[in-house]
Amino acid sequence: MLRRENTREITVGGLKIGHQDKVVIQSMTNTKTKDVKATVAQIKKLEEVGCELIRVAVLDEDDAYAISEIKKEIGIPIVADIHFNADFAIKCIQNGVDKIRLNPGNIEDEAKIKEVVLLAKSRNVPIRIGINAGSLNKKYERSEVSMIESAKDHIRILEALDFHDICLSFKSSDPLETIRAYRLAADTFEYPLHLGVTEAGTLIDSTLKSSLALGNLLLEGIGDTIRISISDDPVKEVIIAKKLLKACGLYKAVPNLIACPTCGRIQYDMLPIVKEIEEYLYTVDKDIEVAIMGCAVNGPGEARGADIGIAGMKDSALLFKKGQIIKTIAAKDIVKTLKEEIDKF
Amino acid sequence: MLRRENTREITVGGLKIGHQDKVVIQSMTNTKTKDVKATVAQIKKLEEVGCELIRVAVLDEDDAYAISEIKKEIGIPIVADIHFNADFAIKCIQNGVDKIRLNPGNIEDEAKIKEVVLLAKSRNVPIRIGINAGSLNKKYERSEVSMIESAKDHIRILEALDFHDICLSFKSSDPLETIRAYRLAADTFEYPLHLGVTEAGTLIDSTLKSSLALGNLLLEGIGDTIRISISDDPVKEVIIAKKLLKACGLYKAVPNLIACPTCGRIQYDMLPIVKEIEEYLYTVDKDIEVAIMGCAVNGPGEARGADIGIAGMKDSALLFKKGQIIKTIAAKDIVKTLKEEIDKF
Numbered sequence: 123m124l125r126r127e128n129t130r131e132i133t134v135g136g137l138k139i140g141h142q143d144k145v146v147i148q149s150m151t152n153t154k155t156k157d158v159k160a161t162v163a164q165i166k167k168l169e170e171v172g173c174e175l176i177r178v179a180v181l182d183e184d185d186a187y188a189i190s191e192i193k194k195e196i197g198i199p200i201v202a203d204i205h206f207n208a209d210f211a212i213k214c215i216q217n218g219v220d221k222i223r224l225n226p227g228n229i230e231d232e233a234k235i236k237e238v239v240l241l242a243k244s245r246n247v248p249i250r251i252g253i254n255a256g257s258l259n260k261k262y263e264r265s266e267v268s269m270i271e272s273a274k275d276h277i278r279i280l281e282a283l284d285f286h287d288i289c290l291s292f293k294s295s296d297p298l299e300t301i302r303a304y305r306l307a308a309d310t311f312e313y314p315l316h317l318g319v320t321e322a323g324t325l326i327d328s329t330l331k332s333s334l335a336l337g338n339l340l341l342e343g344i345g346d347t348i349r350i351s352i353s354d355d356p357v358k359e360v361i362i363a364k365k366l367l368k369a370c371g372l373y374k375a376v377p378n379l380i381a382c383p384t385c386g387r388i389q390y391d392m393l394p395i396v397k398e399i400e401e402y403l404y405t406v407d408k409d410i411e412v413a414i415m416g417c418a419v420n421g422p423g424e425a426r427g428a429d430i431g432i433a434g435m436k437d438s439a440l441l442f443k444k445g446q447i448i449k450t451i452a453a454k455d456i457v458k459t460l461k462e463e464i465d466k467f
Numbered sequence: 468m469l470r471r472e473n474t475r476e477i478t479v480g481g482l483k484i485g486h487q488d489k490v491v492i493q494s495m496t497n498t499k500t501k502d503v504k505a506t507v508a509q510i511k512k513l514e515e516v517g518c519e520l521i522r523v524a525v526l527d528e529d530d531a532y533a534i535s536e537i538k539k540e541i542g543i544p545i546v547a548d549i550h551f552n553a554d555f556a557i558k559c560i561q562n563g564v565d566k567i568r569l570n571p572g573n574i575e576d577e578a579k580i581k582e583v584v585l586l587a588k589s590r591n592v593p594i595r596i597g598i599n600a601g602s603l604n605k606k607y608e609r610s611e612v613s614m615i616e617s618a619k620d621h622i623r624i625l626e627a628l629d630f631h632d633i634c635l636s637f638k639s640s641d642p643l644e645t646i647r648a649y650r651l652a653a654d655t656f657e658y659p660l661h662l663g664v665t666e667a668g669t670l671i672d673s674t675l676k677s678s679l680a681l682g683n684l685l686l687e688g689i690g691d692t693i694r695i696s697i698s699d700d701p702v703k704e705v706i707i708a709k710k711l712l713k714a715c716g717l718y719k720a721v722p723n724l725i726a727c728p729t730c731g732r733i734q735y736d737m738l739p740i741v742k743e744i745e746e747y748l749y750t751v752d753k754d755i756e757v758a759i760m761g762c763a764v765n766g767p768g769e770a771r772g773a774d775i776g777i778a779g780m781k782d783s784a785l786l787f788k789k790g791q792i793i794k795t796i797a798a799k800d801i802v803k804t805l806k807e808e809i810d811k812f
Binding site for chain 1: 497498499524599670682704733745759760768
């Protein structure tokens with residue numbers, strides 16, 4: 123099995139993917155790509171929260187032409203998602219796209235494929251081959267083995283043209299099939315792997331399925347870039363990706379919020395405080411651990427590793443740092459004090 | 468490593484834990500236990516969504532006495548969470564509790580320990596020893612090895628009294644430490660394991676950390692009972708536990724909602740429909756897969772395995788079953804039609 127330190131390196135507009143112990147975070151816009159203003163606004167928000175690579179859907183010529191306008195306004199590399207049309211791929215590359223997602227076997231005209239691939243090669247534009255368990259070529263029965271065979275069909279076309287700037291994905295909506303497919307891919311290919319669970323659903327469902335499947339793979343050393351698919355604002359995709367990488371020990375500058383689940387021992391209204399501090403921490407780019415604990419007896423001890431924490435009592439709370447009690451504060455000052463301490467950290 | 472089929476079996480008020488390929492779902496109330504009305508109301512809601520075992524905090528004599536009143540009203544076994552007081556444990560057992568959580572090494576009076584353990588034995592009341600990474604005995608440095616050693620200290624006390632109705636937990640707020648500790652426990656002990664990440668935080672954070680850590684363990688065959696700790700309504704703990712077990716192939720009667728993340732290809736307002744159907748599915752106890760897809764071109768194909776699905780177009784949508792298009796419906800009827808089809812299934 124090839125770990126991420128040993129995959130082949132590709133470069134996407136200056137951004138390195140593969141051959142390193144770092145997982146690149148990406149997302150996808152859900153605006154009309156040809157609506158340059160809306161697309162740029164969304165990409166800028168994504169950049170702010172830590173998105174490193176952005177994919178846009180290209181459905182027609184206007185979308186392809188928009189690429190050069192969008193690129194002028196954003197700071198991260200851009201990927202064009204193209205399903206079946208080689209001409210759109212050519213236009214995207216001519217308009218400065220940094221990477222394309224295209225399965226070459228889906229394009230029937232061989233001369234066209236050759237044109238796309240040679241153009242991509244001359245511009246150093248990598249190609250992602252994206253295999254989805256649910257949309258395999260009809261000659262295959264659905265299975266992880268078929269996903270690998272299908273990828274080989276597409277890869278052969280690129281390699282025959284001496285093209286090796288390739289990234290691969292093997293997505294399924296079933297987390298267990300996703301795990302099996304990527305494990306087999308890491309056993310089979312040297313190309314970097316783009317991790318994702320497809321059609322993962324809502325924020326909660328996708329967080330669950332992605333953490334289960336991609337978390338498992340990440341801990342095994344599999345995966346060079348990641349996208350968390352969520353049927354929601356793409357900003358959440360980036361936040362969940364960062365949190366998951368952090369939980370796997372692969373990302374530093376993300377705060378971690380520890381909070382006890384509350385029980386019969388609680389004497390103050392903890393949950394609104396947790397919600398407010400959770401929101402606040404989304405805006406903080408620090409490797410800080412914050413704990414909000416229900417009771418003063420075990421709170422500081424249980425959260426000894428936290429940089430800053432509070433343990434609530436009846437009308438007051440203990441402020442602690444690294445498990446040491448610093449002072450007692452009034453209950454009404456908990457949120458304000460925590461925010462101040464987070465800022466000072 | 469001992470898989471769940473091979474752990475020692477315990478029985479909690481008729482409910483079997485361990486020695487089976489089934490993971491028992493539990494939760495904990497956050498009411499005052501002595502407030503019998505509120506506690507019973509919360510437990511009944513938890514039972515409705517699939518909670519199989521409920522834990523309550525016992526902080527004083529009134530909480531202990533409330534156990535017998537609560538038991539009259541509920542249908543699932545009840546566990547008393549007791550930290551340091553042997554007398555409360557005795558009162559809980561006398562009041563009919565089905566299991567206690569108590570670390571015997573925390574009680575200094577040896578005669579008292581013996582009294583508790585012999586009483587528990589005579590009433591067939593199992594004891595859970597709960598090791599938390601953050602509150603180990605001060606003689607230990609924090610590590611998964613210390614967690615195992617600490618458990619051995621407590622187990623020795625019970626085994627010396629020929630008591631073997633034991634369940635063990637090894638919780639940490641760090642998902643990776645949680646994984647390491649339970650793996651080591653499965654290598655060391657024959658007793659059934661209660662899985663959990665402690666102080667896991669908000670709904671999103673806990674779903675992420677629990678799916679990462681406990682999902683990993685569940686797929687390795689580790690874990691006989693599970694609690695997802697969430698700083699929120701405990702009903703959500705049970706729903707996430709069910710979804711995680713389902714995603715791991717360990718639970719059948721939970722619906723699965725597949726939804727694409729939406730992109731520039733979308734032509735209808737999909738997200739409110741996804742949210743409404745997600746809520747509706749919480750009330751459904753069926754092994755059904757429902758897909759809500761953004762575009763009609765790939766939708767039914769990508770979601771071929773779904774029992775029921777829709778793929779949106781501009782003012783209408785395709786209704787499909789098992790990837791076959793059944794008919795076209797008006798956009799305004801999507802939610803109604805999906806609910807009808809779910810009910811019919």
